[in-house]
Amino acid sequence: MTASTEAEDLGQVPEPGSAGSADGLSSATPIQAPLGTKDVLWPESARWEALIALFRSIVTRAGFGLLVSPAFEDVRLFRRGIGDENEVVGKEMYEFADRSGRRLALRPEGTASVVRAYVQHRPPTPWKAWYATQAFRYERPQAGRYRQHHQLGVEAVGVADPEMDLEVIELAHQLYRSVGLSRVTLRLNTMGCSLCRPAFIEALLAYLSSRSGQLCGAHADTFAANPLRVLDCKKDECRAVTSEAPRLAGLLCDECSAHFASVRDGLDALGIEYLLDERLVRGFDYYTRTTFEFQAESLTSAQSAIGGGGRYDGLVEAIGGPPTPAVGFGVGIERLLLACDAEGCFEVPGPAPQVFVVDLTGGKLARDIARELRREGLRVSRSYENRSMRSQLRQADRSGATLAVIVGPEEAAGSSATLRELRQPSHQPSRQPSRQESVSRSELADRVLELLGNATTDVLDVTAGEGMP
RNA sequence: GCGGCCGUAGCUCAGGUGGUUAGAGCGUCUGGUUGUGGCCCAGAAGGUCGGGGGUUCAAGUCCCCUCGGUCGCCCCA
Known part of the structure; x- marks a missing residue:
């Protein structure tokens, strides 16, 4: 589905299973769950119930309340929030026009909707919301990646204190521990803020330009669009170049530097181990300062990040609210359960009758x-x-x-x-x-x-x- | 969007070089017990061999296309 799809096109899409064509669909094709989606049947669904209940219990104790928000939104929300040049927005969104021509999109992730709800209703801060919802991305499915997947998450809006970063990270950490996962690595980084990041990006861009010929094929001519992305590239060529690239750590403003130090000190005090990863670049543009990701070491498949998040102090303003700091995380239910399978934990029996x-x-x-x-x-x-x-x-x-x-x-x-x-x-x-x-x-x-x-x-x-x- | 691998019963899979009515295990149902589950035994139901076309006297098997699944690339939870 693309932005150019007109409602009238719906009438021209051939019916799968319609008779009379020699295109391979002439006999009835069975109706089944669309590509990249799946049914979760009992007793497997008992794990889902238990996981959501566990998450609810954890975050409720920390003062978060449930937010129920629409599965689809004005497409501009995601363009402004996540960033146009991002692949998730650029080519992976389920975008459509409704019967009145409104431009809508199924949400590709959880945060933007929460922030939109905050801007629309302006509840008193600190506003701490949790959610358990589906997210949609039009991409090729593979192990741990689906067109419809499900996320558990929290967002805390209106607090700049690094204590809130810590609380949020600790909640995620607690979830992994509670389901019995032990082989989970926390990767931590800071993205700076609107004061210090531009200087860093400028320096990075200049550096990458000077060595663009040595970048991998994919990034050699695309690095300018999103230079940060190159840091995350796993190809040896890019690795070699970026290992000597300018580092944000040296360019952080005083406030960002102090903020990051507080988060790191706090994690140490909480006894939460982490890996400092200056290459960690989260997928969405809105992140500032603290970013983090939880990696399941037990997952051998390509998709092993089972959760992540960070601070996004500019997002509220970007979609029309007042300047407001915020921080949160999201956890992919399917991937979390894959990791549980790999570690043999969180086995939940189906609800047998007594x-x-x-x-x-x-x-x-x-x-x-x-x-x-x-x-x-x-x-x-x-x-x-x-x-x-x-x-x-x-x-x-x-x-x-x-x-x-x-x-x-x-x-x-x-x-x-x-x-x-x-x-x-x-x-x-x-x-x-x-x-x-x-x-x-x-x-x-x-x-x-x-x-x-x-x-x-x-x-x-x-x-x-x-x-x- | 691109590439690898795979499609035989509800599930997991057998079916050398093409050759009668396509099999097994598990699951389901019924019976072995005039009212007693599990273990065991017997029987039954259940299949357009993903679909279409081609080669051939003959295709589950060989060729082409297509649909679906799966894994990977890009990107991401």
Whole structure:
């Protein structure tokens, strides 16, 4: 999708799967998730729920509140905020016109929307917002890179104090630790400010011009557009040139220098290890002063940055607000979970039911019992379609439930229910015969709660067993 | 936008140099138990061999195109 796409074009796009063409689509092509997107099914989605809940818990304790903002915005927001010449804006944005001709774009990252919301509503500062949203980039997918991915992030607006940089970095650090990642490296750099960065860029540009012939093929004639980008290039040619390039550290203004020193001292005091990386250049133009990135050392794929952020003291003003300092970070959920896979941590079991109701009388009893137990707060599944008892118990077993409630003609006649242990809550796959007992309907819920309550010991009292084969 | 690799059942994959009705494991369903899951056994369902074209007496297999997936480059979470 490009800026020149007109709404009328929609009518001319051939329908995939439409009949009659010999272009390879003549027979029905299955409808599936678009390139670069994916479904997250249960039980994998349980990790997502747990991760977001964990993040929410961490940042809420630090005084951040949830911001829900639109997935698409006026395209000018991203052009001004992120920078026109940036690839993400220049050719990777999902940009479109709506039916009224408004120029919109699906957000390629999280920060710009948050800052737009701040400028629009002007809440009291310090304004500390967190979010969990999708982000969209039209690029070729590969391991750890998707056209729709998801980010967790925080933004703190209105505070210039390096303490806020520290708080933000520490929150990210805490997230990685909480999910159990140990092989994560924090890279830290400073980008200077509007006072000292121009001098640096000028010096860098002059230097690169003098040695442009030695740069790699990609940068030899593009370095002028974004000289900072060359610092980040991994090609040996560029590395050789930039190793002797002028350094920002020597050109920082006094305030930037003091700010950076405070951040570094603070990290030391917090016991957070970091790597000073003068080549670290974050992708977006809006960064000033502190920038940082977290790298998962366990990821062997090309995309191993699992989060990053920094200070962006000029962004609020750039999109129409008053001069306002701000700092934040974003974490890619997919990449974070890839890193967890690589380290074998943060395994979250799917939400198995606690009780499974087996009903041999047609299903109405199961309906009543499930409702009753669910009202007690229990996770309860049941069978449908009046299958054989064998089949229902098979379902019960596979569901992962701890207890089965069995009701058949006998129980119905006696207003009772049979409780059967499916697995020990402290379970190993034990081969011991399961215990079961009979309870009256009126005591069913209490007994189930009781059995699930002392989940650390035997589920059912042996003496109450009804003589299992 | 560019390049490498790969498309056979819901999943993971077998199917030398083309040769009958395309197989296995796992999963699903049913039965082995007139009301008892797991382990075991038996059976069943499930496939336009991604799609189109070509070569051939004959194509899952060879050729071309195309669609899809995946990994990498650029760039980025």
